Amino acid sequence: MLKIKNLVVSVADKEILRGVTVEVGKGEIVAMMGPNGSGKSSLANTLIGNPNYMVVGGEVLFQGKNILEMKPDGRAKEGIMMAFQYPTAIPGVTIRDLLLSSLREREKGGEGNKVSALDLKNLIISEAEKLHIDEALLNRGINDGFSGGEKKKMEILQMRILKPKLLILDEIDSGLDIDALELLATNISQMVKETGMSVLVITHYQRLLKYLIPDKVMVLKNGMVVDRGGNEIVDKLESEGYKSYEDR
Amino acid sequence: MKIDNIIGNQQNLDHSDKIEYEYKSAKGLSEDVVRKISSLKNEPDWMLERRLEALRIFNEMEIPNWGGDLSPIHFEDIYYYLKPKGKMAKTWDEVPQAIKDTFEKIGVPEAEREMLAGVKGQYDSEVVYGSLIKTLEDKGVVFLSMDEGLARYPDLVKEYFGRVVPIGDNKLAALNSAVWSGGSFVYVPNNVDVGLPLQAYFRINTESAGQFERTLIIAEEGSNLHYVEGCSAPAYSAASLHAAVVEIFIKKGAKVQYTTVQNWFKNIYNLVTKRAWVEEEGVMRWVDGNLGSHLTMKYPACVLAGRKAHGEMLSIAWAGEGQHQDTGAKMIHMAPETTSQIISKSISKSGGRATYRGLVQINKGAKNSRSKVVCDALILDEKSRSDTYPVNRIMEKEVVMEHEATVSRISEEQLLYLMNRGINEEEAGKMIVNGFLEPVVKEIPMEYAVEMNRLIGLEMEGSVG
Numbered sequence: 001m002l003k004i005k006n007l008v009v010s011v012a013d014k015e016i017l018r019g020v021t022v023e024v025g026k027g028e029i030v031a032m033m034g035p036n037g038s039g040k041s042s043l044a045n046t047l048i049g050n051p052n053y054m055v056v057g058g059e060v061l062f063q064g065k066n067i068l069e070m071k072p073d074g075r076a077k078e079g080i081m082m083a084f085q086y087p088t089a090i091p092g093v094t095i096r097d098l099l100l101s102s103l104r105e106r107e108k109g110g111e112g113n114k115v116s117a118l119d120l121k122n123l124i125i126s127e128a129e130k131l132h133i134d135e136a137l138l139n140r141g142i143n144d145g146f147s148g149g150e151k152k153k154m155e156i157l158q159m160r161i162l163k164p165k166l167l168i169l170d171e172i173d174s175g176l177d178i179d180a181l182e183l184l185a186t187n188i189s190q191m192v193k194e195t196g197m198s199v200l201v202i203t204h205y206q207r208l209l210k211y212l213i214p215d216k217v218m219v220l221k222n223g224m225v226v227d228r229g230g231n232e233i234v235d236k237l238e239s240e241g242y243k244s245y246e247d248r
Numbered sequence: 249m250k251i252d253n254i255i256g257n258q259q260n261l262d263h264s265d266k267i268e269y270e271y272k273s274a275k276g277l278s279e280d281v282v283r284k285i286s287s288l289k290n291e292p293d294w295m296l297e298r299r300l301e302a303l304r305i306f307n308e309m310e311i312p313n314w315g316g317d318l319s320p321i322h323f324e325d326i327y328y329y330l331k332p333k334g335k336m337a338k339t340w341d342e343v344p345q346a347i348k349d350t351f352e353k354i355g356v357p358e359a360e361r362e363m364l365a366g367v368k369g370q371y372d373s374e375v376v377y378g379s380l381i382k383t384l385e386d387k388g389v390v391f392l393s394m395d396e397g398l399a400r401y402p403d404l405v406k407e408y409f410g411r412v413v414p415i416g417d418n419k420l421a422a423l424n425s426a427v428w429s430g431g432s433f434v435y436v437p438n439n440v441d442v443g444l445p446l447q448a449y450f451r452i453n454t455e456s457a458g459q460f461e462r463t464l465i466i467a468e469e470g471s472n473l474h475y476v477e478g479c480s481a482p483a484y485s486a487a488s489l490h491a492a493v494v495e496i497f498i499k500k501g502a503k504v505q506y507t508t509v510q511n512w513f514k515n516i517y518n519l520v521t522k523r524a525w526v527e528e529e530g531v532m533r534w535v536d537g538n539l540g541s542h543l544t545m546k547y548p549a550c551v552l553a554g555r556k557a558h559g560e561m562l563s564i565a566w567a568g569e570g571q572h573q574d575t576g577a578k579m580i581h582m583a584p585e586t587t588s589q590i591i592s593k594s595i596s597k598s599g600g601r602a603t604y605r606g607l608v609q610i611n612k613g614a615k616n617s618r619s620k621v622v623c624d625a626l627i628l629d630e631k632s633r634s635d636t637y638p639v640n641r642i643m644e645k646e647v648v649m650e651h652e653a654t655v656s657r658i659s660e661e662q663l664l665y666l667m668n669r670g671i672n673e674e675e676a677g678k679m680i681v682n683g684f685l686e687p688v689v690k691e692i693p694m695e696y697a698v699e700m701n702r703l704i705g706l707e708m709e710g711s712v713g
Contacts, residue, residue, distance in 0.1 A: 048668050051660070072667035073676075082668055088661040092683025101679060102669040141683060158669065 001026045001063060001198045002047075002166055008057035009039075009046050016042040018223040019058065024166065024216075027196040029189075031209055031234070034220035035242040040202045041085065043220070044170045047200075048082045049075050062166065076102075077109055079165030083155035083172050091141040095154060096121055098142055099161055120161075127160045131183065148175025156184050159191065166198045167191075173208040185211030206238050221245050273329040279303065282426055285329045289395055289429075292402055295409075302415040302425035309419040315574045315605065316543040321517055326489060328427040328460070389442055390435035394462045397433025404435060408464055412495045412525045412551065421521040424460050424493040431461035431492065436471040436502075445474040445507070445693050463494040467502040467530075474505040476693060488515055490541075494522040498530035500554065505533040509696045511540035511703065514570060518544040528554030528583075535691050536563040537700055538573050539707075547605060549578035552586035552617075559588040562688045564700075567600030567632070568707055576606035576637075581614040581647075590621045593685050596632035597707070603634070608649065609641040618648040625655045626684050678708050 002024040009017040017039050024030045034040045046053040047060065049072035060068050067075050090098070096117075103115050115123075128138055131153045143151050152172055159167055167188065173181055189212060191197050201212060209217075209231075217234055219227040219242075226245045227233060236244070273281045282303050286296040311318050384391055390401065398405045415425040436442060467473050490512060498504050504524065512518050518541040524532040534548040550559025561577035579588035594602035604623045625634035636653050658680050666676035682689070682701055689697045 048664070050664055071673070072664055073670055073672045076668050076670035084665065084668075088659070088665045090662055090665070090680060090683055092686030093679050097679065097683070098666065098669060098671075101666075101671050101675060105670050105672065105675070141686075162669065 001028070002200070003061040004043075004047075004058070005060075006058035007043070007046065007055065007060060009042055010054050010056050011042065011052060015056070016053075016223055017046070020220070020223070020225055022200075022218060022225070024198045024200055026198055027192055028216065029192060029199045029201060029212060029214045031201045031203065031214035031217045032220055033203060033206075033217060033233070033237060036204065038220045039223040040204075040220055041170055042223075044082060044168050044200070044202050047075075047168060048072055048080060073105070076164075077106065080168070081159060081162060081164035081166070082168040082170060083152070083159065085171040085174060087143045087151045087155055089141060089143040089145070091144045093141055095138055095142050095157065096124055099124065099158065102162060123161060124157070127157050131157055131160075131187065132180075133157060149177065149180050152176055152184060153180065156187055160187065163191075163195055164197060166200065168200045168202065169208075170202050171204065172201075173203060173205060178207075181208060182211050188212055206234050209234050219245060273327055275327055276324040277303065277306070277326075277328055277423075277427070281328055285427060285429065288329075289398075291398060292406075294406060295398065298410065298415060299426050299428075302422045305416040306419060306422035306426055309416070309422060311419055312545075315545045315603070316572045318517070318519075318543075321489060323423075329429060384442070384446075387440050387442070388437040389440060390433065391446060392433045394431040394433045394464065395429065397464065401433070401435070404466065405433070405464065408466060408495065408497055410495075412497065412523045413493050413521050417521060420491045420519040421493050424462060424491045424521070428460045428462035428493070431463040431494075432465070432475075432477075433463070434465040434473065434475060436465075436467045436473050438468045439470040440468075441472040442474065445476045447476045459490055461492045463492070465494075465496040465504065465506070467496070467498050467504050469499040469501055471499075471502045473503070474507065474693075476507045476509075476696070488517060490516055490518045490520070492520045492522075494520070494548075496522075496524035496532065498524060498526045498532050498557075500528045501530060502527075503531040503533075505535060505691075506548075507535040507692055507696070509537045509539070509692065509700060510544070512544075514540060514542055516541045518546065520544075520546040522546065522548040523551065523578075524549065524559070525551050525553055526557040526559060529556045530554065531558045531560075533560040533691075534562070534577065535688065536561070536575070537688070537692065537696075538564065538575055539566045539700070539703060540571075541573075542570060543572045543574065545574045547576045547578050547607075549580065550588060551580045551582065552588065552614075553582050554586075555583045556585045556587075557583060558586070561590045561592070562691050563590075563592045564685050564688045565592070565594040565602045565604075566704065566707065567594065567596040567602040569598040569600060572601045572603070574603040574605060576604050578607040579609070579619055581608075581610040581617040581619065584613070584615045584617065586614055586617045588617075588619045590619075590623075591687060592621075592623045593626075593688055594624070594634060595626045595628065595681060595684070595704075596634050597628040599631040599633075601633040601635070603637065605637045607639045607641070610644050610647050610649070612643045614644050615646045617644065620650040621652070623651075623653040624684070625653075626681065627655065627657055628681075674709065678705050681708060 004020060004022040007017050007020045020043060032040055042053060055068055059066060062078055100117060100120055107114055124138060128135060133153050137150060185208060188199060192199060214231060217229060217231060218225050273284060282299045286299055413421050416422055465475060496504055526532045532550045536548060538544050548561055552559050559579050563575060565573035565575050567573045577590045590606055592604045596602040602625060608619045608621060610617050621638060623636050627634050634655055638651060640649060642649055658677055662680050663673060663676050666679060667673060681704060689700060
């Protein structure tokens with residue numbers, strides 16, 4: 001599904017990723033762990049086409065296509081969505097406005113079935129209920145004055161409706177209490193089962209991975225993958241932290 | 249195009265060579281011109297006297313040296329009164345292609361397009377609007393052109409004309425008072441709720457928006473009125489100066505909303521004085537969208553004269569290339585427990601300039617009054633400009649005054665967020681702008697709001713990225 005080969009990325013002339021290779025298969029959950037400043041979020045931002053991240057070398061193939069030349073919306077149309085660490089507020093634009101535009105764009109590209117504005121409204125309401133989102137938030141500008149937890153739930157609500165092929169979770173666990181974390185993780189796992197969605201989980205901590213069990217785990221440090229394996233890495237980090245990678 | 253050329257020489261847009269006029273005044277302003285206008289309209293002597301008094305004041309007053317640059321206006325080159333022969337002043341063929349194209353893009357129905365372009369005739373249909381007018385008449389509501397209003401209700405007009413906008417209030421108000429023609433006269437009796445918004449173009453067999461229109465609205469106790477003027481399609485006008493005056497009187501417990509969607513052609517100097525007098529527990533709400541014109545200077549005011557009177561201003565200003573929108577509001581609190589709110593949203597783009605200029609005055613004795621002012625400016629590129637000039641004159645201690653002002657740009661984070669949802673950059677920019685304007689747009693009647701969003705979409709094309 002996603003093949004990242006030897007990716008080198010710089011921001012403001014500083015090399016942040018120094019040759020990263022990652023593969024995420026269809027329906028796979030891959031965890032990318034690492035301490036602060038290791039380059040995890042840079043990887044996520046590069047994948048979605050944030051213009052501040054300059055690709056200096058390597059390649060990224062999504063379903064066999066080179067996506068590095070695509071703009072962020074082009075990548076989204078290919079099926080890549082990110083749940084942001086700090087979802088930005090857009091005053092006056094409701095989740096309904098956003099999703100309607102998003103679905104209409106897809107229809108233009110000949111993808112997806114035509115959804116009426118009313119059906120979409122009802123769909124959003126029912127999905128919001130499942131995620132325990134206060135209905136009043138649906139009528140407000142997205143993320144405008146929302147709590148950290150509400151913002152994260154809104155991201156997952158969008159995932160439920162947009163049904164991406166690859167979901168990138170950028171530190172989804174920050175600012176979430178345990179109940180909300182479990183709820184969101186369950187929703188994501190369910191989506192993986194239902195649609196074969198792939199997930200790249202970017203996280204500093206282990207706690208999310210108790211609910212969202214990864215198939216593969218990688219550890220990133222100083223812009224390089226320093227460890228890769230299965231779930232046992234999570235346990236190792238639990239007991240030893242990132243110190244064990246100090247010498248590499 | 250150089251502004252001087254447009255103002256000094258109206259050839260670009262003036263169709264006077266094609267239109268037959270029943271009467272065309274001499275160029276420039278003189279006592280003779282004013283007398284002629286008044287006599288052609290068969291006005292009572294007192295109105296002629298006021299016009300002459302206004303002319304004298306106009307001649308004495310200096311042109312304002314603040315706000316926008318008014319120096320290109322040559323008052324001596326303007327025709328102050330043109331009375332077209334018959335009702336068909338223009339034909340659709342004479343409407344400039346640029347305007348037709350815009351109508352096409354925004355999908356204005358053919359019949360409405362002709363009206364919007366100033367082509368009158370077929371559209372004045374008794375069949376369409378007759379029933380509405382009948383319903384209003386049954387309720388005792390008067391809705392006439394100002395000329396007709398003066399002819400049929402001279403006592404009412406005499407009582408209120410120039411009372412909240414004195415003829416010498418400012419140079420442009422004096423000009424309007426001297427040469428006014430057209431505009432609306434609205435009278436709503438006690439406790440009558442007019443229901444549907446009253447739209448200026450519903451008026452039958454009368455001049456639509458004119459160069460020096462004059463509007464007078466009287467809302468008696470407990471009545472309720474929503475009046476809508478203008479249109480969101482570009483209003484084509486042969487004239488380069490639009491100097492209107494609107495006066496509104498709100499009696500005890502009455503409510504009036506006055507909605508304007510202004511999209512004048514981009515050569516127009518739009519210099520308008522609007523003021524409402526609000527008595528006890530009355531509510532005045534100005535909703536003002538300014539998209540067009542070369543320069544607009546307009547600061548609708550509420551004089552909160554009675555206890556618990558409330559004044560509101562919700563405005564949108566769009567300043568594109570070659571445009572300066574110098575707009576704002578004035579709230580004058582004269583009585584206790586009066587409240588006011590100003591929400592001003594402006595967008596500047598392609599070198600346009602948006603200025604907020606506002607006044608909140610709370611007089612001594614207006615205890616427990618509250619006022620809130622919110623000015624938000626969105627600047628879309630480096631060339632464009634936004635300024636805020638708020639003035640607060642608070643002469644009473646026991647009051648609450650809040651002021652918030654923000655200046656923002658479309659952020660990269662917002663664009664990236666929307667693009668990550670599959671929305672292209674241009675569409676994302678439009679969404680952010682429409683979202684920014686949403687608190688005001690939602691107060692505008694649906695059909696205008698939809699067209700306004702579309703227009704802003706058109707203006708936005710190619711502006712992001």
